[in-house]
Structure formats: C-alpha cells, structure tokens
Amino acid sequence: MQLVINGLVIGSIIAITAIGLSMIYKTLNFVNFAHGDFVAFAAYIALFANASLGMHLASAFLVAILATIVLGIFMEKVVWHPMRRKNASRTTLIIISIGLALVLRNTLIFIWGGSTRNYNIPVRRGFEFFGATIAPNQVLVIISAFILVFALHCLLSRTKIGKSIRALSDNIDLARISGIDVDRVILWTWVIGLGLAAAGGVLYGLVTAIRPDMGWYLLLPMFAAVILGGIGNPYGTIAGGIVIGLSQELSTAILPTEYKFAVSFVVMTLVLLLKPEGIFGGAK
Amino acid sequence: MGVKVKILEVRDLVTGYTDLNILHGISIHIKSGEIVSIIGPNGSGKSTLMKTIFGLLRPRGGAIVFKDHDITGVKPDAVVRLGMSYVPQEKEFFPSLTILENLEMGAFIRDDDISDSLERIYAIFPALKEKRQIRAGSLSGGEQRMVGIGRALMLSPDLLLLDEPSAGLAPVMRNMVFEKIAEINRAGTSILIVEQNARRSLGISDRGYVLETGRNRFEGRGQELLENEDVLRLYLGG
Numbered sequence A: 001m002q003l004v005i006n007g008l009v010i011g012s013i014i015a016i017t018a019i020g021l022s023m024i025y026k027t028l029n030f031v032n033f034a035h036g037d038f039v040a041f042a043a044y045i046a047l048f049a050n051a052s053l054g055m056h057l058a059s060a061f062l063v064a065i066l067a068t069i070v071l072g073i074f075m076e077k078v079v080w081h082p083m084r085r086k087n088a089s090r091t092t093l094i095i096i097s098i099g100l101a102l103v104l105r106n107t108l109i110f111i112w113g114g115s116t117r118n119y120n121i122p123v124r125r126g127f128e129f130f131g132a133t134i135a136p137n138q139v140l141v142i143i144s145a146f147i148l149v150f151a152l153h154c155l156l157s158r159t160k161i162g163k164s165i166r167a168l169s170d171n172i173d174l175a176r177i178s179g180i181d182v183d184r185v186i187l188w189t190w191v192i193g194l195g196l197a198a199a200g201g202v203l204y205g206l207v208t209a210i211r212p213d214m215g216w217y218l219l220l221p222m223f224a225a226v227i228l229g230g231i232g233n234p235y236g237t238i239a240g241g242i243v244i245g246l247s248q249e250l251s252t253a254i255l256p257t258e259y260k261f262a263v264s265f266v267v268m269t270l271v272l273l274l275k276p277e278g279i280f281g282g283a284k
Numbered sequence B: 001m002g003v004k005v006k007i008l009e010v011r012d013l014v015t016g017y018t019d020l021n022i023l024h025g026i027s028i029h030i031k032s033g034e035i036v037s038i039i040g041p042n043g044s045g046k047s048t049l050m051k052t053i054f055g056l057l058r059p060r061g062g063a064i065v066f067k068d069h070d071i072t073g074v075k076p077d078a079v080v081r082l083g084m085s086y087v088p089q090e091k092e093f094f095p096s097l098t099i100l101e102n103l104e105m106g107a108f109i110r111d112d113d114i115s116d117s118l119e120r121i122y123a124i125f126p127a128l129k130e131k132r133q134i135r136a137g138s139l140s141g142g143e144q145r146m147v148g149i150g151r152a153l154m155l156s157p158d159l160l161l162l163d164e165p166s167a168g169l170a171p172v173m174r175n176m177v178f179e180k181i182a183e184i185n186r187a188g189t190s191i192l193i194v195e196q197n198a199r200r201s202l203g204i205s206d207r208g209y210v211l212e213t214g215r216n217r218f219e220g221r222g223q224e225l226l227e228n229e230d231v232l233r234l235y236l237g238g
Ligand SMILES: Nc1ncnc2c1ncn2[C@@H]1O[C@H](COP(=O)(O)OP(=O)(O)OP(=O)(O)O)[C@@H](O)[C@H]1O
Pocket: B017, B018, B022, B040, B041, B042, B043, B044, B045, B046, B047, B048, B049, B089
C-alpha cells in the first residue's frame, strides 16, 4: 500500500511534467533534453522565493511557474524560433537542447551549490491509511496534480487556443494552411508545457530533496511516459506517467531500489518494440 | 459561366525543393466561376504547383496574382485571408480533433460567431453533422475527405484548391466527391482541381491543363482534352 501511494505521488509528478515534453516533441519534432532541467529550475526558484525571500510556498509556487514560463518564452524567441526559420535539422535542435540542459544545470550548481536543499515549511506528521503512512505533502501533490490535469483538459477541449495547440501537434502544415498563426500557437505550447513542468518541479521538491540534477534524472521516466502514452497525446502521457510511477515504486518490492530508474527504461523499450505508437495513443 | 474576370493567374512559375527546379515556367489561370482541372503523370509537379500558389513553397521566378493582389511569395495565412482555401493531397484533416473542431480550425481567423458557416457545411455534408463530436481519425476515408473539404469551406473562399480529392476512395464515394465539387461550384466558388482520375475531373471542368515534368503540355476545354488523342494516349490510358 505504501508503495502504491508513493507510486501515485511520483507518477502524478511524472505525468504533469511529461505533458510538455510530449507536446513539444510532437509539434516541433524534437526531444527537448532540457525539459527536466526546467523542472529543476522551477524547484530552485520556488526554494529561493520560499527559503530566501520568506514567501509562502503557495506564492513561491506561482513565482516559480511564472519565472519558468518567462525563461521558456525567452528561449523560444532567441533560440528555437530563429532555428526553425533556418530550417535547422532535428539533430541540431536536440544537440542545442542538450547544451541548454547543461547550461541550466550548471547555473543552478553555480548559484545554489550541488548539495541537497529543502523548502522552509513546517514538518507535519503523516497519517495512517490502510497500514501506509501518508505525508500531507503527498496528498498536496496528488490534489494539485489532479487540479492541474483538470485545468489542462478544460483548456485543451474548450478554448480556441487549446484546440489550436492540439491541431498543431496533429498536423502543423494543415494548421498553417488553415491560416492559424503557427508561431503564436507554438509559443502557447511552450507556455503551457513549461508551466506544467514548473508546477511539477515545485511539487517534486515537496516529496524529494532539491538537487540540481533532480530534473535530469526525471527525464528518463518522463520520456518513458511520453512513449507509453503515444507521442503528442496529453491524456496518454498522463496515464503513462502514473503507470511509470507505480511500476518504479512497486519494483522496489522485489528489486533493489537502485534499479528503480531502470524500470522506466525497460517499460519504454518494451513499448517501443511491441507497440511503438504507444499504449494509449493507438486510436489515430 | 459568362463571367470573364481572372480570379487567379499564374505566370511562368519556377520553383523547387532543393537546388533542382521542379516547375520550369508553368502558366495557368482560372476565371471567376470556373472549375479547372490539372492533370499529368506522377511527379509532374501538380502538387508542387498547388503548394506554391498557396505560399507553402517559395517561387523562384514568375508571378501569382489572386483577385488583383500579387501573392507571389505571400505566406499561407495571408492567402487564406484573401479568400483562397486549400485541401492538400494527404493528411487533409486533424485526426485527434473532432469533426466540429476540425471545422472550427478552418475558421480560426474568424472571431465572430461561426454557426452560419457550420450550418452551410452540414447542409453540403449532412453526415458530418450527426458525427460532429467524433474524432476525425476514427472516420472512414470518405468522411475524412468531407471533413477536409468542409474545413476548407469554412471561410466561404472565392477559390478552392483541391489536390486529388477522389484519391483512395471507393467508387461510390468518388462519385459523391465529384458531385459535391460541382455543387460547391454552383454555389459560387471557383475551383482548381488536381486529379489522377482525369476523366471524371475533366468531365465536370470548364477547362483543363496537362502538365509534364513541370511544364505546360496541353490546355483546353474539358471536353476538348477528353477527345484529344495525345492526351488520351498519354494520360487517360487510351
Ligand atoms: N518535399 C519535397 N522535397 C523534395 N522533393 C520533392 C518534395 N515533394 C515533391 N518532390 C519532388 O517534386 C516532384 C514533383 O512532385 P509533386 O508532388 O509536385 O508531383 P505530383 O504531380 O503531385 O505527383 P502525384 O501525382 O504523385 O501526386 C517529384 O519529383 C517529387 O519527387
């Protein structure tokens, strides 16, 4: 039971952080290796606002999301958009994103050092639930993730901008042909994808120690969730994230904890071999 | 079709994807109210011509004039705003969007109420209305074609470009598509069609052009081309 709870917690973090990775992958056709470092960046901004500036964690959460989105818009304007205009190849984009990942991570190390940190929040005792101990932070993570997923759903299915984001990830050429302002919608895709990644990053800091490489190590599970859910399918990615989170935690019942991250790798490889379009993405 | 105004004129168009040119000086025009067919063997540059007219590919020479606007090298979103729509040869719909959402995307540049346009599309393709909440990816080939054409009609274009609208469809569906094209034309939209199914296409067309390796080969009235022996032998299978 404890493992299921832990799995759901980490699974919801993987789910909401991976959505942006999935949408950008499908829309711009490249894997953004810096995605995980945006997650870590957000956690550090929240840490700074909370521990150094003394803000309440809820305000720090908003500040972190905003800062991450601003950084994302800046990157789109000065790097990704100009690169697309030059018809940069997919390989070029991937290499740039790896470079960006390194720069981001080393900036975090440079400013905050490599040691682990925690938010400045009161430690509350967990409560018993069917023999498992649930920390209040874990509940907070699951509830926040649920709200975010619901908000995302409303955005994607009810608003014009949300529908056009889905249209772009379906068929960017047809979007252009339809007269959709593709560059503006791509900007929105970054805003929403990185906003969710940032939210996930701050929440991740509630249940794990904040380290500069926390996002980098999340990249593999996120990527597994993306593959599992079918690239570009946000709902599939959410389901994929939960599955990966659960399998990681449950694996510790039979395998040493160090193998936890290998689980996402195994799941991802199996899916790629058996059903490359993803388990939840097949309905195309 | 008494109207004589040219709605679209393409003059000496040269373009290509790589260093190599694919179109070597194509000239065509469409008069207001006409249906015009472009036929030619695989790889002769028909789709390339469509993409270039619509601004997806940059012309290297020549000119494109639409309703007195020089649209040479103009981007698709501006072309859309001038009143031209395009149904590409493949992937002509958004698979994970519902039928309704596909149609909404066709009217993306409009900020006002689009229910009048929706009703007009549903009147042409009643099947789309019933299934409007269904994802386009799970529809049949014929229905997907209707979604593609419907999306392109959402802004009531003056000129509609159709790239192989009947390709890959069962005979019944193919007939339906050609009937609908004629119907859309009667309602006032000029149409440029690229087709493999040259007989059917020329049959509903006022005029036609035959392309060969990026050059004009023949042109004439639809019926004339159908009776031309060279055209028959080369492209209509004798
Ligand atoms: N994206 C592209 N990049 C490079 N070359 C291309 C591209 N698209 C088409 N071509 C080449 O341009 C030439 C003309 O292609 P085009 O698609 O215009 O022909 P088409 O007349 O539409 O043929 P089809 O009847 O098969 O649709 C072909 O030789 C093709 O290989």
